[in-house]
Amino acid sequence: MLDSKLLRENPKKVMSALKNRQFDTSLIDKVAVIDKKWREAVFKAETLKKQRNENSKEVGKLKKEGKAADDLLEKTRLIGDEIKKIEEDLGAIEVELNQILFQIPNIPFSSVPVGKDESSNKEIRKWGNIPSFSFKPKAHDEIGVALGILNFKEAVKLSGARFVVYHKLGAALERALISFMIDVHTKENGYEEVLAPVLVKAHSLLGTGQLPKFEEDLFKCSDDFYLIPTAEVSVTNLHRDEIIDYKKLPIKYCSYSPCFRREAGSYGKDTKGIIRQHQFNKVELVKFTDPAKSYDELESLTKNAEMILQKLNLPYRVVELCTGDLGFSSARTYDIEVWFPSEGRYREISSCSNFEDFQARRAGIKFKKDAGSKPEYVHTLNGSGLAVGRTFAAILENCQREDGAVLIPQILKPYLGIDAISAVY
RNA sequence: GGAGGAGUACCCAAGUGGCUCAAGGGGACGGUUUGCUAAACCGUUAGUGGCUUUGCCAGCGAGAGUUCGAAUCUCUCCUCCUCCGCCA
Numbered sequence: 001m002l003d004s005k006l007l008r009e010n011p012k013k014v015m016s017a018l019k020n021r022q023f024d025t026s027l028i029d030k031v032a033v034i035d036k037k038w039r040e041a042v043f044k045a046e047t048l049k050k051q052r053n054e055n056s057k058e059v060g061k062l063k064k065e066g067k068a069a070d071d072l073l074e075k076t077r078l079i080g081d082e083i084k085k086i087e088e089d090l091g092a093i094e095v096e097l098n099q100i101l102f103q104i105p106n107i108p109f110s111s112v113p114v115g116k117d118e119s120s121n122k123e124i125r126k127w128g129n130i131p132s133f134s135f136k137p138k139a140h141d142e143i144g145v146a147l148g149i150l151n152f153k154e155a156v157k158l159s160g161a162r163f164v165v166y167h168k169l170g171a172a173l174e175r176a177l178i179s180f181m182i183d184v185h186t187k188e189n190g191y192e193e194v195l196a197p198v199l200v201k202a203h204s205l206l207g208t209g210q211l212p213k214f215e216e217d218l219f220k221c222s223d224d225f226y227l228i229p230t231a232e233v234s235v236t237n238l239h240r241d242e243i244i245d246y247k248k249l250p251i252k253y254c255s256y257s258p259c260f261r262r263e264a265g266s267y268g269k270d271t272k273g274i275i276r277q278h279q280f281n282k283v284e285l286v287k288f289t290d291p292a293k294s295y296d297e298l299e300s301l302t303k304n305a306e307m308i309l310q311k312l313n314l315p316y317r318v319v320e321l322c323t324g325d326l327g328f329s330s331a332r333t334y335d336i337e338v339w340f341p342s343e344g345r346y347r348e349i350s351s352c353s354n355f356e357d358f359q360a361r362r363a364g365i366k367f368k369k370d371a372g373s374k375p376e377y378v379h380t381l382n383g384s385g386l387a388v389g390r391t392f393a394a395i396l397e398n399c400q401r402e403d404g405a406v407l408i409p410q411i412l413k414p415y416l417g418i419d420a421i422s423a424v425y
Numbered sequence: 426g427g428a429g430g431a432g433u434a435c436c437c438a439a440g441u442g443g444c445u446c447a448a449g450g451g452g453a454c455g456g457u458u459u460g461c462u463a464a465a466c467c468g469u470u471a472g473u474g475g476c477u478u479u480g481c482c483a484g485c486g487a488g489a490g491u492u493c494g495a496a497u498c499u500c501u502c503c504u505c506c507u508c509c510g511c512c513a
Contacts, residue, residue: 039476039477040477042475042476042477042482043476043477043482045482046475046476046477046481046482046483047481047482049481049482049483050481050482052493052494053446053482053494055493055494056443056492056493056494057443057446057493057494058493059443059493059494060443060444060493060494061443063443063493064443064444069493072493073493074493075493076493076494077492077493079493080492080493080494243472243473366473375472375473
């Protein structure tokens with residue numbers, strides 16, 4: 001959510017920034033009108049309340065003195081009725097205003113490249129050598145099925161399309177990757193591990209920006225629960241409606257969770273393999289920072305995520321998203337893309353974003369510099385560190401051998417105790 | 426799921442319709458005293474949100490209601506505790 005004061009005082013700036021996101025700026029004009037109505041109603045209600053408080057005190061005094069207070073009583077009753085009416089209006093105005101405010105995306109950071117879609121994204125850096133094969137590299141799902149470590153038919157039996165069952169060393173590899181990632185982030189990068197609920201209430205999703213606009217991407221359960229699409233939701237909301245001690249910033253969390261996405265808009269896209277699933281595992285990095293330092297923290301967060309790929313020796317590149325490709329809540333985003341030999345291209349494996357105070361304002365997350373100062377909103381950041389299923393797939397593809405075996409990155413040896421997954425083990 | 430009980434500020438807690446625009450204590454912070462520490466004494470301590478900001482309005486788990494006036498009365502909900510049932 002944007003600051004309504006900013007909208008009030010500098011609507012032109014907001015509009016020009018949001019135009020780059022293909023956003024319909026007529027909503028901004030509407031906000032101004034409703035906001036004015038709201039402030040007038042607030043002032044009126046408060047003036048009347050002041051009058052009522054004074055009158056009530058007077059009534060009490062008169063009654064104690066045994067004097068009649070009927071006139072004043074009646075007059076004050078009418079004031080009460082009026083207050084009630086104004087407050088009803090006020091409630092409706094607030095709903096209307098919030099409905100719009102919740103629909104407005106974040107303002108892109110000043111240096112974000114302007115562009116319509118992903119074709120304007122900017123490559124920042126590349127790492128690693130793209131492997132060359134003396135044979136035609138196979139797709140990860142083909143490799144996994146052949147090795148007996150991935151089974152899609154069983155998954156269809158259980159849950160339908162876009163699910164997978166891991167077997168034997170496949171299940172072990174998935175588990176090993178989760179542990180490995182968490183170990184790196186906790187032991188080397190200074191993150192605190194968190195394991196949080198994957199079922200959350202709507203207000204948590206409102207806090208991070210998935211609701212109200214993106215309900216169709218979510219699985220909704222009964223009893224007002226939603227399955228989280230990312231651990232970002234649970235972990236960011238850990239500090240909802242809190243004022244954090246400045247000395248505790250930055251707070252850095254690392255959290256494994258399964259993630260659940262309906263993939264409503266992607267029928268027919270990535271139907272093969274484990275790239276796009278309704279349920280997948282992810283290790284997420286979340287930071288709460290001093291606004292003055294959040295862009296430095298975005299750089300280090302991105303490098304923390306990259307470190308995983310480096311240790312696994314998987315080639316990747318880092319791309320900055322342009323204004324048109326930026327997520328709803330984000331002010332600046334780096335995507336990390338890993339190389340997929342079977343497709344001959346890089347594919348997203350992590351998305352690292354600075355949300356500035358957009359989520360913090362929605363979720364009420366503040367900090368106080370010292371005892372006397374006024375609370376300010378923190379900046380929140382997060383990024384995948386990494387998407388586990390896609391890392392699994394990337395290992396299968398990049399580390400495959402002609403005989404169908406897959407060499408396991410050496411760094412995983414302590415977790416798996418093997419050098420390769422082959423058809424006969 | 427059933428039956429009870431509770432929720433007041435950083436913590437404990439008083440408060441059953443107007444002398445409470447929330448008492449008292451602890452803690453914390455500041456000061457006096459002191460060679461230093463402790464003790465004692467004095468003082469400060471409701472954080473926050475909003476507005477047309479010397480001020481005003483809101484706020485006692487949340488929301489609604491009754492009333493001229495609600496921490497206090499009524500209703501709904503949430504959370505926690507105890508017991509029973511069920512369960513990994």
